[in-house]
Amino acid sequence: MTTRQQNWLPAGEQKPGSTRTLLPAGTDNGRAVVGAVRRTVLPGGLRILTEEMPSARSASFGIWVGVGSRDESRSLAGATHFLEHLLFKGTPRRDALAISAAIDAVGGEMNAFTAKEYTCYYARVLDRDLPLAIDVICDMVTSSLIAKADVDGERDVILEEIAMHADDPTDAVHDEFAVALLGDAPLGRPILGTVDSISGMSRNAIAGHYKRRYSAPNLVVTAAGNISHAEVVKLTKAAFKAAGALGDDAAPAGPRIGGKTLKAPGGVRLLTRPTEQANVLLGVPGLARTDDRRYALDVLNTALGGGMSSRLFQEVREKRGMAYSVYSYAAHYADVGMFGVYAGCLPKKVDQVLEVCRDQLADVAANGITAEELARARGQLKGSFVLGMEDTGSRMGRLGKAELVYDELVSVDEVLARVDAVSLDDVAAIAGELLSRPATLAVIGPFDDPKPFAA
Numbered sequence: 001m002t003t004r005q006q007n008w009l010p011a012g013e014q015k016p017g018s019t020r021t022l023l024p025a026g027t028d029n030g031r032a033v034v035g036a037v038r039r040t041v042l043p044g045g046l047r048i049l050t051e052e053m054p055s056a057r058s059a060s061f062g063i064w065v066g067v068g069s070r071d072e073s074r075s076l077a078g079a080t081h082f083l084e085h086l087l088f089k090g091t092p093r094r095d096a097l098a099i100s101a102a103i104d105a106v107g108g109e110m111n112a113f114t115a116k117e118y119t120c121y122y123a124r125v126l127d128r129d130l131p132l133a134i135d136v137i138c139d140m141v142t143s144s145l146i147a148k149a150d151v152d153g154e155r156d157v158i159l160e161e162i163a164m165h166a167d168d169p170t171d172a173v174h175d176e177f178a179v180a181l182l183g184d185a186p187l188g189r190p191i192l193g194t195v196d197s198i199s200g201m202s203r204n205a206i207a208g209h210y211k212r213r214y215s216a217p218n219l220v221v222t223a224a225g226n227i228s229h230a231e232v233v234k235l236t237k238a239a240f241k242a243a244g245a246l247g248d249d250a251a252p253a254g255p256r257i258g259g260k261t262l263k264a265p266g267g268v269r270l271l272t273r274p275t276e277q278a279n280v281l282l283g284v285p286g287l288a289r290t291d292d293r294r295y296a297l298d299v300l301n302t303a304l305g306g307g308m309s310s311r312l313f314q315e316v317r318e319k320r321g322m323a324y325s326v327y328s329y330a331a332h333y334a335d336v337g338m339f340g341v342y343a344g345c346l347p348k349k350v351d352q353v354l355e356v357c358r359d360q361l362a363d364v365a366a367n368g369i370t371a372e373e374l375a376r377a378r379g380q381l382k383g384s385f386v387l388g389m390e391d392t393g394s395r396m397g398r399l400g401k402a403e404l405v406y407d408e409l410v411s412v413d414e415v416l417a418r419v420d421a422v423s424l425d426d427v428a429a430i431a432g433e434l435l436s437r438p439a440t441l442a443v444i445g446p447f448d449d450p451k452p453f454a455a
Contacts, residue, residue, distance in 0.1 A: 008408045011252040016043040019229070022409050025052070037399065037409065038229045042237060044246035045217030045253075049399040050232050051224040053392060059130040059225030060392040061232075062122035063141045064400035066220070066253055067213040069193075070116045070186040070333075077186075078193015079201060079209045081114040082151075082158060086206065087121065088112070089150040091143040094136070102136050110136070114191055117256055117333060118404050124393050127226040131235055134223075138239035141219070146210060151203040159199070162192050169279040169444040170325075170344060172271070177281040177442035180269035181338055182262070216240065217250045220403045224395035256405050257290050258335035266438030270450035278347045278445030280453075282357055283340025284437040287430075289332035290407055295418045296426040297330055297339070297434070302377035303369045303427070304328045304360065305341055309376060311360050312341060320356065322349050334405065339434055347445050354453065358439075365435035368428030381419050386412060 014020055023037040035052020042048070072079050089096045103110040108125035110133075121141055123133040165171050175190045182188030192198075223232045240246045262285040287294050305312040305328025316326045323345040331338045341361070345353045369377070388394050389412055402409040410418075443453055 010254065010407070011039065011041050011047050011403065012254055014039065014041045016041050016045075016249065016251075019233070022049070023051075023411050036229075039403075040229070040233045041252060042216070042240075042246060043249050044240075045215075045250035046219055046221065046236075046240060046246060047252050047403055048221040048223075048233050048236055049403055050222070050227055050229040051395050051399060052227060052229070053225050053395065056225045056392050057127055058124060058392050059127045059133070059223060059227050060122060060124045060396040061130060061133045061137060061223045062120050062221070062396050062400055063137055064220040064222065064404050065119040065121075065141075065214060066117075066218045066256065066404050067119060068115050068117040069189065069191040071213070072186055072189075072193075072209075075197065076201070076205060076209060077189055077197040078158070078191070079206055080119055080213075081191055081193065082154070082198065082201065082206055083144075083146075083210055084112045084114045084119055084121075085154045085158060086146050086150055087140045087144045089154065090145050090147065091139050092145065093139055093143070099136060099140060102132060106132060108133060116187060116191060118401075120397070120400060122393070122396065130223070130225075130227060130232075134232070134235045135239055138236060138243070141214065142240060142243035142245040144210065146203065146207045148203045151206060155198060155201075158192065159195060162190075162195060162198065165190075165192060169273060169275055169277070173279040173281045173342070173442050173444045176269050176271055176444065177283060177340060177440065178338070180267065180442050181265065181283065181285065181440045182336070183265075187333060187336070216245060216247045217253050220400055222396045222399040222403070224399065225392035255403070255407050256334045257407055258288065262336040264437040264440070266440055268441045268443065268450040268453050270447060270453070271442075271444045272447060273444050274446050275347075275444065277344050278350045278443065278447070279342070279344050280350060280354060280444075281340050281342045281442045282354065282361075282439050283338055284434055284439055286330050286337030286339040286434065287332060288335050288337055289405060290334075291332075291337075293426070293430050294330075294332060296422045296430045298381055299374065299377045299419070299422045300364070300369065300427050300431050301328050301330045301339070302380050303373040304364060306377070307380060311364070311373075312343075312357065315356050315360055316343060316353060320352075322353050322356070326353075326357075347447070350443070350445065350447075350453070354441075361435045361439075364431045366432075368424055368431055371424060374422075374424055374427065378419055378422065382416050385415060385419075
């Protein structure tokens with residue numbers, strides 16, 4: 001159903017110091033205004049990818065690190081997210097105020113995020129201010145001081161963040177579900193870490209994590225907008241060289257991909273809370289990120305719970321008025337995945353909501369979806385994807401993920417073609433395989449016994 005991109009070449013097979021055009025200008029959606037996607041691999045293993053958007057007046061720049069919460073030991077749980085905070089606290093050239101003030105002064109946006117398999121630091125500015133953004137972000141990533149005073153101060157901030165997350169059951173139920181499905185392993189643990197791990201983490205442990213993981217072969221630089229690839233390479237190379245961060249000749253780290261199969265554990269995980277609303281998440285193991293069937297799963301997910309016209313929204317909310325929020329989602333990782341259905345409802349309606357959700361899952365597993373649902377899901381996916389690619393930040397992010405965690409860079413045209421190629425049989429096959437597995441259920445609410453929620 002899918003085809004490998006003709007221009008894609010793994011970075012490890014590209015000659016150090018060379019530049020390669022991965023997608024030529026005008027590829028995406030037949031629009032001449034879309035510029036080329038190029039990759040340069042520096043001798044130290046640093047990869048730089050750019051996408052030209054000549055009609056834009058902005059530029060987005062990011063540095064992606066191939067480390068996430070799944071790379072942490074139990075004692076270092078939350079260290080990657082801790083680092084994300086600390087890199088904004090200061091370098092030999094700038095203190096925390098100078099870092100934020102530099103981007104604020106030009107009306108730009110700067111932020112970072114930590115995921116389970118990667119971390120990203122980025123800025124979006126006017127195209128004329130791209131050199132400033134490159135200088136600030138590169139300085140942060142390569143030269144963070146990680147001062148003990150900053151570690152101690154930010155520790156309290158992160159503990160507050162953990163408390164805030166735990167107090168929101170709509171967030172906490174996803175963490176409970178991940179632990180129930182993936183187990184007490186790094187991939188199943190919360191990205192933020194725990195109160196115990198954050199409280200006990202030393203400055204030296206965090207600094208060691210930084211030194212081991214933030215090396216040139218493990219970094220990907222991406223930029224998109226009204227930019228010049230040559231300028232981005234020149235400025236980034238100069239910034240890394242000045243910081244002594246290019247290192248010796250080294251090959252880039254390969255993409256994080258795998259093929260491990262997750263066994264379906266099933267069962268119920270209950271977290272008793274005196275909440276006014278019950279939060280439930282019912283799901284099964286899904287697909288790995290590079291599984292070609294992910295496009296069929298995307299169509300299934302959209303038809304089942306991806307919008308106001310989806311089955312779950314219509315059956316649970318519109319027809320029965322049993323919940324305000326109900327949706328399905330798919331999460332993909334290098335080796336495993338998750339597919340789940342979330343609903344928030346009054347505690348007295350949990351049984352009814354779960355019954356309707358289970359009935360819909362069973363029906364789709366046995367009978368697939370209709371031709372009308374297929375057409376609507378395809379259109380929704382294609383429209384949302386294209387609209388999501390209209391800004392420079394989305395384009396920049398697409399490049400980073402393609403290089404770090406996928407084994408190809410797919411043009412917008414090719415993505416649309418792959419969605420269009422999904423058939424009713426494809427959806428029926430993936431629904432029959434996934435939705436017939438034993439389901440795992442996470443529940444947060446004012447309940448004492450998990451047994452009544454078991455199927």
